[in-house]
Amino acid sequence: MHSSMSKIKASGFITDDFLLESEAAKTLYHNYAKDLPIIDYHNHLSPQLIAENKPVNNITEAWLKEDHYKWRGMRANGIEEKFITGNAPLEDKFSKWAETVPYTLRNPLFHWTQLELKRYFDIDSILQPNTASEIYKKANAILSTKTPAQLLEQMKVEVVCTTDDPADSLKYHQQIAKQDFYTKVYPTFRSDNLFFIQQDNFKSYLKRLENAVNFPITSYQELIKAIDSRIEFFHENGCRLSDYGVSGAFTIVDYTVEEVSKIFSNYLKGGTLSSSEINKYKSSIYIHLGKKYHEKNWVQQYHLGPLRNNNKRLQKLFGADAGCDSIGDYSMAESMSKLLSQLDETNQLAKTISYNLNPSQNEVFATMMGNFNNADAPGKMQWGSAWWFLDQKDGMEKQINTLSNLGLLSRFVGMLTDSRSFLSFPRHEYFRRILCNIIAEDINKGLVPNDIAFLGKMIQDICYNNAINYFKFNQTTEQ
Template identity: 55%
Template sequence: MSHKNFINDNFLLQNKYAQELYHDYASKMPIIDYHCHLSPKDIAADRIFGNITKAWLDGDHYKWRAMRTLGVNEKYITGNAPDEEKFQQWAKTVPYTLRNPLFHWTQLELARYFDEYDLLNEKSATAIYKNASDKLSTSAFSCQQLLSKMNVEVVCTTEDPIDTLEYHQQLAKSDFKTHISTSFRPDKAIMIGNDGFIDYLGKLEKASDISITSYQDLLDALTKRIAYFNENGCKVSDHGLNSIPYATFTEAEVNTILKRRLNGEQLSAEEVEKFESAVLQFLAEQYHALGWIQQFHLGALRNNNTRMLAQLGPDTGWDSIADYPQAEKLSKFLNSLDGKDKLTKTIIYNLNPADNEVMATMIGNFNDGSVKGKVQFGSGWWFLDQKDGMTKQMNALSNMGLISCFIGMLTDSRSFLSYPRHEYFRRVLCNLFGEEIANGELPNDLNWIGKMIQDISYNNANEYFNFKK
């Protein structure tokens, strides 16, 4: 039975204004995915997945959480069950995901990549698995082709300072039209309280060819790696922090703290925050000097299930939303940089929806007229990158800032099949404006509003990041 009437041309578009805004203005705009976790190795090798489980289920902890909730055994999720059996278990799960964004994403991705409009369930699973896997076994559905099919103009992956960037270098020399860039994510060099901090410094020593025995050595090593990333076209940094650390410090204090940690001594919470504050402030000033953009992803409570973390490792679906205080230290951090005129373009993402208005007003404190949308309230992220979360983020930004300056959507994904999320975002965006035109809350000026939709979908990000191959 076909359900083509579910994913149809006007999916999520509730009136004629929303439909016109989407079809005439938003739909054809290219995609700039300025933050994701795709594998540059897979892109450089132009990997062919061979089946839909490898392309779609491997690494997708959104799907894994849903399957576990339904009672699916872990062997069908991250275990050693055959790929088709894993897919069958996901297909069995999908009908139970109604009202979860996974249901929409699943059907949209099947439609856009595989021209598959039947609803995925136990009955349709075998045919859909064969159709999608047959296509994913051909060069027409390689990693690079999957990006090209979705009109992806720029992809910005996320790499640690110790990364060689060899795959980015290969891609820079290739004729692949999508521009593949990187972002610099130095969290492991900041989080001195983490168990793996000392081991990580050893890796940073090798990558930088600098022995790290003092705070200045650490800064020299990071500076060298920043320069290396910059030489390889990096224009963006990224930080995944619980909250922004901010404490007053002296370099002598921070040097003593690092030496104590290198000697195996326990640090107090105050010492940890002083160190983290110092390194983050230093990095932010380096970003400013190079004209980079800095991103802060705030508010995740990670690795909650220690038993499953021990079995499967991090990023396997055991994270949730935290309720850390965010406003005061974030303000002090931004103000300390702005006071030196060393605040670069900044994007702030929150994971706790209770912080929407905090972030929407915080950015206004540091938008100083020097650059359009200099400080951005980032799109709904992780648990919030769905219809309700994105709508609430855009409403907060609209009410307390200028949504016209918003740089729009990113995938933050590990999956090459996730790019219809940009379409999903654009449909939600167009419907938001379309409903208010219909209600008489916005003027019926589709040319002007359509231009604004195009700006949010693509033009603002294109201007803000200015990626060039």
């Protein structure tokens, strides 16, 4: 290790009552939340790995390969990059993570690490250098016998919604649908690449989209036709959610279709677009997509607020998604209002979930979503679960408390992993324990009636029932 920090002596850290600080919390969690299945409606799992369904075999591959949280922790601990994203041997990488874990105390990485070791491998020991070799061997032995489908079933994951590009063939989802898995795996229409008209590779993306729809895109009208075709294709393959997560400011401006048609035509001819023209193009895509999502009765998701690829040295070394993204401080309220209001004005506003990355905007997002609720569905407009850097105990508590103050917590659709790892599903348990502890604290303070059955049902709704009723994954008829 880099210093003489002593070994952590505690084992059995993850007890049955982890995070549950009162008898009421224990009752709510163990009797009402613990055994519920999981609806993981947003993640970045690989549909290919699920379809092929071969054991991952190695804990380093399962844990460290794409985990930006762990990468950042290891960098903060002074670990060389070759042990993080480089070509060091897998066991050496795991050892360096084990070296880092004791230094993650009070970071959610410590809780997540120990929860995952306990739930998937029944390991009570704290991961650290003196336990690393034994844990590595035991975890790998178990992983060699468990396929992705089995790992999902082990955690009672009923539904997984992956994140998929509009041009994706969805061939792996089609393969999964033919297999008898406990977990249903659905695609999500992630629209980001449709907006990148200012980037050098946008024309190559249009070629990819052309190949997917099998006709040329030589005008804005044909682009819209291609988008509609892909939405229909995704719907036929079980998609019931869209997503958007482009970095930077979220900007909606006025435009006409005639203007955007000329802008797109100019772009195809090699013209240079102004920032105003780019914003008009993007705004037209936001509005068109929003109307189509409403038509298909999908849920639209907006992940807003990251400032990506801050470390240009790491970006050059590794590429995008090197784990050097952070919280941005963009203005969001006016453009969110403009988008949602414009769709609502023509009764074409779909069920919507928005997620903010900047915690200073918690109240902004919570109150914005409350502006557009109606009788279409209970909790139609959702302010989503604490996201990314906020996906930890303090962030979840603040999100739950703010939503309680400014909306209806009882209509909340609950937790998601937003993860690339098949070992990440104890995050739902983490959320459920935190939720139960918050409600129990209210009981103990006399802030809510001491009606365990009523509050237990509310917790079950937040953790499972609301998501089932909201997303309607089995819907087959057009709305």
